[in-house]
Amino acid sequence: MTHDAAVAAQVDAAAALLALPLEAERRAAVVAAMTRLAAFAADLAALDLGADVPGAGEPLP
């Protein structure tokens, strides 16, 4: 499956699961918005964030 097809499949599957109707003329714009989010998510996934959670050992302010 291509990346574009995977994004479109995510939109369709999640919309069905959440009972969110997605009319045909709206679907293309939603897929375009999801494609942008997917690109951003890929950039964040590529970062090495380390094992520690910042602030995990500190008391609450």
Added chain:
Amino acid sequence: MTAAAIAADVRAKRRSARDVTVEALARIRARNAELNAFTGVFERRALERAEKIDALVAQDRDPGPLAGVPFAAKNLFDVAGFVTRAGAKVTAGDPPAARDADAVAAWEGSGAVLVGVTNMDEFAYGFVTENAHDGPTRNPHDAERIAGGSSGGSAAAVGAELVPLALASDTNGSIRVPAALCGIFGIRPTYGRLSRRGAYPFVESLDTIGPLARTAADLRLSYASLDPHFRPPAVPFTPRCARLGGYFDSGLLPEARRAVDTVCTALGATTVIELAHAREAREAAFLITAAEGGALHLDRLRSRAGEYDPATRDRLIAGALTPSAWYLRAQRFAAVFRAEMARTFATHDVLIAPVTPYPATLIGQKTIEIDGLSTEIRPNLGIFTQPITLAGCPVVSVPVVVRGALPLGVQLIGPAGSESLLLAVAEQLEAHGAVGAGAVPVVA
């Protein structure tokens, strides 16, 4: 007339709050058809409130530091007895607010007078205030251009001198962007610093509220009335200032870079530093915004999506469908980025960056050419504000207004809790003539 001058006159019985309010209402009547800044004007409520202020003054009681100052509120703030529309049509049938938002109550408790509510991007999801239901708000400096968003109505109302102060909200730049494009001052406080009670939510992890003003002194005065913990800086000192380079010095027009030059020169900021993950910070803010905003609207999107502004709706739907792993990764990165910013502030007090990459664009314009590349306007107006949003830092947006050119803004960014320092730096810059609202041309 500034808020400080109005309050001084009202407290000294030189002018009545009623007269000040009547004049503000007259200005709104005269200019709003052209600017489309206000979506609702509360004449009766305002006059009753003003008369109460005058009654206090007549009894030699002090109404507060904002005595008789007329102000506007973005129409996502609750006003008792009125429906909080948040720029939407789908909310029009909601019940009226039972009480005023905390911020409205705080300003009125300091003597100010709410005169109306202002136009915005639907549910605060945008940077242009080209609202499909209420129409576009027009820039006071050029009526063919956008006022910025999402607090565009509030910024235009202050920029056009209809009112000296306005309440606004900033999730990804919605105070800073319209403040810059309309040539006024604005502050996004530290995340969590001011009460958001009674402000229609958008992105719980990022939402803040704050004031817009035409002068730095008015910004401080009005901010102090919202923040019970506010204290002026105890000891004058010279802040360690640095310019943000790299990400914050690319993809912008030369005039936006020159605005930053002006502020850096005035502050003697010769050091340039880079934030290693600014691009990813913007991307994480984008993801968190979509996911939280989409989840908030999921129920209504199921049955009433057709009533949403198309510019908002499709992004909210995509956000509602976002895999949780993306959202959680963005939140985890946010924690790392906040730690990086805290380390940066160990050696600097104020970071300086542009607010927007370009001045106000034409209403309806979709793209702009930068460095020979066509760039989408709507998402990129916030390209320099969104990374700072993620860090939760306070930011003052200061206006750089050059005669014959459109206004631009510069961000003064400080560590958490540094509002008083940033406001003092803004006042210093204004006193030296480096920044300021300047005269607003009368648009035809």
